[in-house]
Amino acid sequence: MNGWTGQILRVNLTAKTFNKESFTEEFARKWIGGRGFAAKILFDELAPGIDPLGPDNKFIVALGPIAGIPAPNTGKAVVAGKSPSTGGYGDGNLGTRVAEQLRKAGYDALIVEGKAAGPTMLYIEDDRVEFLPADAVWGKGTYETNDWIYAKYGKGVGVLNIGQAGExxxxxxxVRSLEGRAGGRTGMGAVMGSKLLKAVVVKGTKPIPQADPDGMKKVGMDDLREVHRIDKEAGWSIQSTNGVLAWCNEVAALPVRNFRKTHHADAWKVDGERLNNARIATYGCPNCTMRCGITIHDDEGRESELDYENIGLLGPNLEIFDLPQVGSLNYLCDDYGIDTMSGGCTLSFYADAIDHGAVAGDYGFNDAAGSKKLLGMIARREGEIGNILAEGSMRAARKFGHGSEAYAMQVKGLEVAAYNCKFIPGMALAFGVSPIGAHHKESWVITFELKSTSRESYGPEKAQKVIDLQRIRGGLFEYIVSCRFPWIEIGWGLENYPKYFKLVSGLDWTLDDFWTISDRIYSMIKLFWLREYPGTDRKLDYPPAVWFDPANADTDGPIAGRHLEYDKYDGLLQHYYDLRGYDRRGIPTKATLERLGVAEEGRAAEKYGKLT
Amino acid sequence: MKITVKLIGPFVQVFGFSEKELDVPEGTTAEELISLVSIDKSRPKIVTRNGRAVVPDEALAEGDRVVISPIYSGG
Known part of the structure; x- marks a missing residue:
């Protein structure tokens, strides 16, 4: 089966057993890989209601047909499971040599089940699987764990590991990888930790089956050079993702002070210019020629790799405008294995809750030292407050009460990425209908809203744009498994991806064929949520309440006095449901499921929640 | 009239400045301003005036802050 190895490796940590399972060509063509494989496997194999931090959850690593093959920018893997933060479907992607090594070992996916008797490192080398003790690094951060693995196996192996936060x-x-990358902010590190799985190490030596390996090699290498040339010409990687910080500040989209404000006079101190000036090194994922990871020295002299999301949420959102201090918070998150976005939002929630008297505490905004201390307490679940904040902002708010729910910037339990949608209706919708909670990776429409329609509009054009981008970003790139940056940041044509797909699989597909796959997977994930939350309704797809609050409206700047409006947002949400073929609860109708080839899964979900 | 022009992201390095104040004739439009600061017209961009997107022939006013940015896509 060209394009796929045709094998999934299933490992049981409880029994210390493993077996290789073949999948059919029909399965491959229907779900492609990555998020598609993960969503289908989790739907089929997880009983609704299981504890995401119990042994019944499964940790999945899933790759796609172009993952790991030299071409722009294919060094990524999807990690997935039932999410401890949302209780729904959860996944994430990260740059890692696992993409290439797992496929060379002969697998398109890895399923880890059960729970080990003690701290374990899973070592996979082609047909061999070893369950090795990881006591030596249990309790250690990801950097030390990485070094320990490097010392054992060299730097060429694929590695996924966790820090104290996952444990x-x-x-x-x-989940962290050797390249300084992190993924699975829906709590996939905690899923590994719940299984006492400290690390996965992979080495493969086999060729990846391809229809035209010589053609793919030539096209892939040529295109890597071309992406590099375009990036150099455009200058995108000079400031990398953090170029957008200054723009967000100008157009009132920056999260400042737990999203209370949308801009700040000191934002320039942590913008892309300052980041580029402070650069000491640049890092990228495997098979990347437009590297986005800019490292600086943090305020304790350590090397910290920064991008916009972590600067936005650990910087302005905490009212910290000192780049080395932000670098230090980022370093700690990376070492502990805490998601920088949810970590930043949970800290800002705590500061806001104290500020408004919902809870007493010795912490506040613009407190780098206090933030460092709290991150350590969270990672170790130390003391009452460390333990509460380790639960994330939604659960912490329920614990604190006194109206503090209003300060938890989250959707479905996942904290909001670094775009303040106080008055950006389409992006608020993108966060609301993201299938994993408030993540920006599914769809990002702010430029469209400002440039191609009007910021004030709640019209169907915005719902359609969210869907168009979900099909590409949350769809294609998540199941073919490749980084979206060449397309979104420097305009690398989407038509290249069916081209790569044909070279590896021999299948001549159009982009429209891929959009059907995207819609199928989104519907599948909706069914997963329906099973977990049978009483679900459209309120699950609402953004944080504070964005609707007139009392929270900006008092100056381009959106002074403006805020989202409930009835209009609800209308925008309905446009989205209508265009998707979902019912008023946001669940795909039977007709939609039939059209997308998931009627059987619909019937399985109907035992738990009604379909219309 | 005085207008502040702010460039974003790689435009800073590519076009040689980050922010500057210009004295321009009354009635200058956004498009004319872009020419004045030698921004390559072929580069995809979004131009905002005081935080709101502008159309090319929109006339600017004293004290405006005009931001010229590449088209970002949100990482």
Whole structure:
């Protein structure tokens, strides 16, 4: 089966067993890989209602047909499971050599089940699987764990690991890779930790089956050079993702002070110019020629790799405008294995809750030292407050009460990425209908809203744009498994991806064929949510309440006095449902499921929640 | 009239400044301003005036802050 190895490796940590399972060509063509494989496997194999931090959850690593093959920018893997932060479907992607090594070992996906008897490192080398003790690094951060693995196996192996946050079941713990990358902000690090799985190490030596390996090699290498040339010409990687910070500040979209404000006079101190000036090194994922990881020295002299999301949420959102201090918070999150976005939002929630008297505490905005201390307490679940904040802002708010729910910037339990949608209706919708909670990776429409329609509009054009981008970003790039940056940041044509797909699989597909796959997977994930939340309604797809609050409106700047409006947002949400073929609860109708080839899954979900 | 022009992201390095104040004739439009600061017209961009997107022939006013940015896509 060209394009796929045709094998999934299933490992049971409880029994210390493993087996290789073949999948059919029909399965491959229907779900493609990555998020598609993960969503289908989790839907089929997880009983609704299981504890995401219990042994019944499964940790999945899933790759796609172009993952790991030299071409722009294919060094990524999807990690997935039932999310400890949302209780729904959860996943994330990260740059890692696992993409190439797992496929060379002969697998398109890895399913990890059960729970080990003690701290374990899973070592996979082609047909061999070893369950090795990881006591030596249990309790250690991800950097030391990485070094320990490097020392054993060299730097060429694929590695996924967790820090103390994953071990201690922090609900927004991430999985980290050797390249300094993190993924799975829906708590996939905690899923690994719940299984006492400290690390996965992979080495492969087999060729990846391809229809035209020589053609793919030539096209892939040529295109890597071309992406590099375009990036150099455009200058995108000079400031990388953090170029957008200054723009967000200008157009009132920056999260400042737990999203209370949308701009700040000191934002320039942590913008892309300052980041580029402070640069000491640049890092990228495997098979990347437009590297986005800019490292600086943090305020303790450590190397910290920054991008916009972590600067936005650990910087302005906490009213910290000192780049080395932000770098230090980022370093700690990376070492502990805490998601920088949810970590930043949970800290800002705590500061805001104290500020408004919902809870007593010795912490506040613009408190780098206090933030560092709290991150350590969270990672270790130390003391009452460390333990509460380790649960994330939604659960912490329920614990604190006194109206503090209003300060938790989250959707479905996942904290909002670094775009303040106080008055950006389409982006608020993108966060609301993201299938994993408030993540920006599914769809990002702010430029469209300002440039191609009007910021004030709640019209169907915005719902359609969210869907168009979900099909590409949350769809294609998540199941073919490749980084979206060449397309979104420097305009690398989407038509290249069916081209790569044909070279590896021999299948001549159009982009429209891929959009059907995207819609199928989104519907599948909706069914997963329906099973977990049978009483679900459209309120699950609402953004944070504070964005609707007139009392929270800006008092100056371009959106002074403006805020989202409930009835209009609800209308925009209905446009989205209508265009998607979902009912008023946001659940795909039977007709939609039939059209997308998931009627059987619909019937399975109907035992738990009604379909219309 | 005095207008402040702010460039974003790689435009800072590519076009040689980050922010500057210009004295321009009354009635200058956004498009004319872009020419005045030698921004390559072929580069995809979004131009905002005091935080709101402008159309090319929109006339500017004293004290405006005009921001010229590449088209970002949100990482």
């Amino acid at each position: 201690n079941l922090v609900r927004y713990a991430v």
